[in-house]
Amino acid sequence: MTRRKWVRLDNASNIFLAARSESDTKVFRLSVEMDHEVDPEVLQEALDTTYDRYRLYHAVLRRAIFWYYLQDSDLRPTVSPETKPTCAPIYDADRTGLLFRVVYHHERIILEVFHALSDGTGALWFLTDLAGEYIRLRYPGRVFEDTSTAELTAQPGAAEEMDSARELAVDSFAHYFHRKTPVTDAHEAPISPPKPTKAFRIHGTRTPDYRTRAVELTMPAKDVLGLARAEGISLTMYLTALFFESIRRATNGLGRSQTLAASVPVNLRQFFPSVSPRNFFATVRVEHTYGQGPDDIGSVGRNLDQQFRPQTTPEALDKKLRRFSKFERSPMLRIVPRPLKDGLLRLVNWANNRSLSVAVSNLGRVTLPQPLESHVGRMAFHVSAVRPQVCVISHAGLLTVSFSSPFVETDHIREFARILTGHGVDVTVAAARVTEAELAVEDPV
Numbered sequence: 102m103t104r105r106k107w108v109r110l111d112n113a114s115n116i117f118l119a120a121r122s123e124s125d126t127k128v129f130r131l132s133v134e135m136d137h138e139v140d141p142e143v144l145q146e147a148l149d150t151t152y153d154r155y156r157l158y159h160a161v162l163r164r165a166i167f168w169y170y171l172q173d174s175d176l177r178p179t180v181s182p183e184t185k186p187t188c189a190p191i192y193d194a195d196r197t198g199l200l201f202r203v204v205y206h207h208e209r210i211i212l213e214v215f216h217a218l219s220d221g222t223g224a225l226w227f228l229t230d231l232a233g234e235y236i237r238l239r240y241p242g243r244v245f246e247d248t249s250t251a252e253l254t255a256q257p258g259a260a261e262e263m264d265s266a267r268e269l270a271v272d273s274f275a276h277y278f279h280r281k282t283p284v285t286d287a288h289e290a291p292i293s294p295p296k297p298t299k300a301f302r303i304h305g306t307r308t309p310d311y312r313t314r315a316v317e318l319t320m321p322a323k324d325v326l327g328l329a330r331a332e333g334i335s336l337t338m339y340l341t342a343l344f345f346e347s348i349r350r351a352t353n354g355l356g357r358s359q360t361l362a363a364s365v366p367v368n369l370r371q372f373f374p375s376v377s378p379r380n381f382f383a384t385v386r387v388e389h390t391y392g393q394g395p396d397d398i399g400s401v402g403r404n405l406d407q408q409f410r411p412q413t414t415p416e417a418l419d420k421k422l423r424r425f426s427k428f429e430r431s432p433m434l435r436i437v438p439r440p441l442k443d444g445l446l447r448l449v450n451w452a453n454n455r456s457l458s459v460a461v462s463n464l465g466r467v468t469l470p471q472p473l474e475s476h477v478g479r480m481a482f483h484v485s486a487v488r489p490q491v492c493v494i495s496h497a498g499l500l501t502v503s504f505s506s507p508f509v510e511t512d513h514i515r516e517f518a519r520i521l522t523g524h525g526v527d528v529t530v531a532a533a534r535v536t537e538a539e540l541a542v543e544d545p546v
Contacts (some may be wrong), residue, residue, distance in 0.1 A: 104475075105172050105173050105174075105431050106173040107170050107171060107172040107173070108170060108171050109168050109169070109170045110168065110169045110170060110171065110217060111272045111273075111274050111275070111379055111380050111381075114169075114216070114218075114379075115169065115217075115442070115446060116170075116218040116446050116449075116450055117215070117216045117217040118162075118169055118192075118217055118446075119295055119442070119443040119444075119446035119447045119450065120446065120447060120450040120487075121190075121192070122487070122525070123311040124307065124308075124311040124485070124487065124507040125240070125284075125314075125485050125486060125507065126188055126189065126190045126191070126215075126313075126485045127215060127216045127217065127485060128188040128190065128191050128210070128213055128214065128215055128216065128484070128485050129214055129216060129221060129223060129224070129482070129483065129484040129485070129492075130187055130188055130211060130213045130220070130432060130481075130482070130483055130484070131211070131212045131213075131214075131224055131228050131481070131482050132209045132210065132211040132212070132228075132481045132482075133209070133210050133228065133232050133477050133480050133481070133492075133496075134208050134209050134311070134477065134478045134479040134480070134481075135209070135210065135232075135302065135476055135477060135478075136475075136476050136477075136478060137203040137206070137208065137476075138207060138208060138365065139206075139207070139208060139209065139210055139235075140239060141180055141182070143181045143235055143238050143239050143335065144203070144205060144210065144439070145179065146182045146238055147231055147232075147235035147237075147238055148178055148180055148231060149177070150234050151217040151227065151230045151231045151234050152177070152178055153398055154230065155217075155227055155230075155252075155378065156173065156219070157171075157218070157219065157223075157378055157379060158178075158200075158201060158219075159173050159174050159175075159176070159199075159200065159418055160172060160173060160174065160198070160199075160200065160218065161174045161176065161200070162192055162198065162200060162215075162217065163365065164194070164439060165439065166438055166439060167436070167437070167438060167439055167442075168439055168440065168442075169217075171525075174196070174197070174199070176197075176198070176199050178199055178201070178202070178203060180203045180204065180205060181202075181203075181204050181205075181210060182204065182205060182206065183204040183205065183209075184204075185204075185317050186310075186312035186313065186533070186535075187213075187313055187483070188213060188313045188315075188484065188485040188505070188534055189312070190214045191214075191215040192250045193276045195212075198525065199332070200214065200215040200218040200219060200232045201213060201214045201215065201219075201224075201227075201490060203231070203348060208532065210228070210232055210235065210341070212224055212228040212231070216222030216380070216484075217224040217380075218379075218380075219378050219379060219380060220366075220368075220379075220380045220381060220382050221368075221382075221462065221464050221482065222368050222370060222381075222382075222464070223379060223380070223381075224378070225365065225464060226378055227378060229467075229469060229473075232469075233469070233470070233473045234513035236472065236473050236476050241474070243448040245263065250431050251531050260385035272377070272379060272397060273369070273370075273373065273375040273377050273379065273381040273444070274380075274381065274422065274426065274534050275424075276375070277369075277373045277375075277419075278419070278423045278425075278426040279426055288487055295344070295542060297374065297406070298360045298388055298390060299358060299360065299456070300358065300360050300361060300362035300455075300457060300458045301348075301352075301355050301356070301358040301359070301362075301387060301433065301454055301458050302358075302361060302455070302457075302458060302488075303348065303352075303458060303459070303488060303489050303508070303513075304508075305506070305507075305508025305509060305510040306463065306508055306509045306510060306534070307507060307508060307509070308507065308508070308509055308535045309535070311507070312533075312535050313483075313485045313486060313506070313507065313533075313535075314482050314504075314505065314506045314507070314508060314509060314533070314535050315503060315504070315505050315512070315532070315533040316503070316504045316505075316511060316514050316522075316530065316531070316532040316533070317483075317501055317502070317503045317504075317530070317531045317532070318501070318502045318503075318504070318514070318517070318518055318528050318530055319479055319482055319497060319499055319500070319501050319502075319528070319529045319531070320499070320500050320521065320526050320527060320528045320529070321499065321500070321501070321526070321527060322466070322495045322498055322499060322500035323432070323498065324524075324525070324526045324527070325339075325340075325500055325521070326500075326527060328524055328526075329402075331399075332398070332402055332403065333399075333403065334399070334402040334403055334405075334406045335406060336463065336491070336493070337365065337430070337461065337463045338387075338402045338403075338405045338406040339398070339402045339460060339491060339522065340463070340491060340502065341363050341387065341400075341402070341405055341461045341491075342389070342398045342401040342402035342405060343398055343520060343521075344363070344403075344458075344461060344491055344513075344517065345361045345363075345389060345401060345458075346398050346401070346456070346516075346520065347360070347514070347516040347520065348361060348459070348489075348513045348516075349391065350378060350513075350516040351512035351513040351515070352512075352513075353538050355391065359390050359391040359392050359393075360388055360389070360390040360391075361388065361389055361458045361459070362386060362388035362456060362457050362458050362459075363386070363387055363388070363405075363457065363458065363459050363460060364384045364385070364386055364457050364459075364460040364461075365384065365385050365386075365387060365409065365460070365461050365462070366382045366383070366384050366385075366443070366460075366462050367383050367384065367385055367413050367418070368382055369382055369383055369418065369422075370379045371412075372415045372418060373415070373418075383418055384419065385409055385413060386456070386457070387405045387408045388405075388408070389401045389404055389405060389447060389455050396455050398520075407409060415500075423494065454487060454488065457488060458488065458489075459488055459489050459490060459491070460486070460488065460489075460490040460491070461491045461493075462482075462484070462490070462491070462492045462493065463492075463493040463494070464482055464492070464493065464494040465494070466495045466496070466497070467480055467494065467495065467496045468496075474497075477497065478496075478497050478499065479496065479497065479499050480494050480495075480496040480497075480499075480501060481494065481501045481502055482501070482503060483495040483503035483504070483505045484505055485505065486494065486505040486506055486507060487507060487509070488506075488507075489504065489505075489506040489513065490504070490506070491503070491504055494504070496517070499522045502517075504517075509535060509536060511532075518530065
């Protein structure tokens with residue numbers, strides 16, 4: 102009998118098990134748009150090869166008395182045409198299955214991942230390797246640059262390090278935040294974020310079958326970067342401020358509550374080097390209260406940036422994550438049965454959601470090796486959502502801003518596009534159909 106490798110879920114993953122729901126499946130999607138119709142047979146062969154290089158993606162989720170854990174499996178993934186709604190459920194507690202799927206739709210290769218397995222950066226590595234292998238097989242005999250993730254990240258490592266990182270047991274949270282010595286300088290304590298204010302919460306009409314409402318806006322990246330630079334702020338904070346203004350316009354001024362708050366994921370690999378594809382991120386909360394000073398997009402963005410930067414220093418992140426790690430490893434919590442832990446985490450997640458209006462996630466600019474680069478155009482990224490969310494990614498000079506929401510309404514997206522077009526930005530819109538009337542017209546995009 103073969104002994105299976107297993108590992109407990111990392112610090113960020115347990116919340117996804119406790120907080121998942123019909124409308125928020127905790128699944129996210131990444132896609133690449135090729136310059137030709139995808140060949141499913143070649144894609145399957147590419148998936149077989151890529152899958153063998155990522156032992157983490159062989160894992161299935163198991164439940165024990167006190168915790169969840171990932172266990173190695175002999176299951177093999179199969180590519181299929183896209184037939185399900187975007188970010189449809191992947192994890193089923195009553196059925197053992199892989200925690201990701203690969204589908205295709207015309208020119209798109211699509212990877213969907215249950216968030217307890219990996220984060221956006223780790224999944225991007227997998228998808229990039231998959232697309233590179235697909236192009237290698239489709240155009241045999243051509244000379245290719247190395248498409249491994251070691252060549253695609255800002256932290257190249259030896260081949261042995263990358264192979265080890267793909268294994269099941271690498272947990273960067275444990276590596277960095279379970280140690281005794283903190284990064285924080287004793288003479289330079291990190292700045293504490295302001296106490297959260299009660300935030301405006303967006304409500305709407307739930308989609309009929311709880312599917313995610315997804316809308317993609319594609320535009321020239323340089324045009325939007327120019328707008329952000331003109332205000333002296335990062336692209337992420339500019340888009341967050343633009344998102345806030347879109348909501349304010351769509352709701353006719355927000356009503357009684359004048360504070361909008363956003364959760365912004367931070368890729369920890371840029372501060373704590375890691376090539377593990379497992380979850381390795383933290384979230385930062387920023388907010389703006391209207392009517393207490395300048396409320397134009399630039400001023401709001403600068404206000405958000407002033408909150409964001411002190412919370413994303415290595416010292417501040419180390420202090421925050423060591424505290425979470427200490428709580429997770431507390432003797433009292435360890436002896437609490439898993440169902441009770443789930444209930445506690447669900448309550449924590451509910452309380453956290455009440456202090457947030459939206460979420461904004463930016464995977465940044467993706468550069469691929471040749472000749473893969475020349476075959477890939479637009480890339481896209483979005484997630485299932487318990488609240489309206491924006492996900493951002495850019496490639497080949499195209500910035501894709503993807504909105505996801507549990508609600509039918511798209512007024513804030515229309516306002517977002519109007520603001521950009523008002524600044525001379527050319528915006529293209531693509532939307533998945535969710536209502537019965539929309540589905541009757543044509544199949545989902």
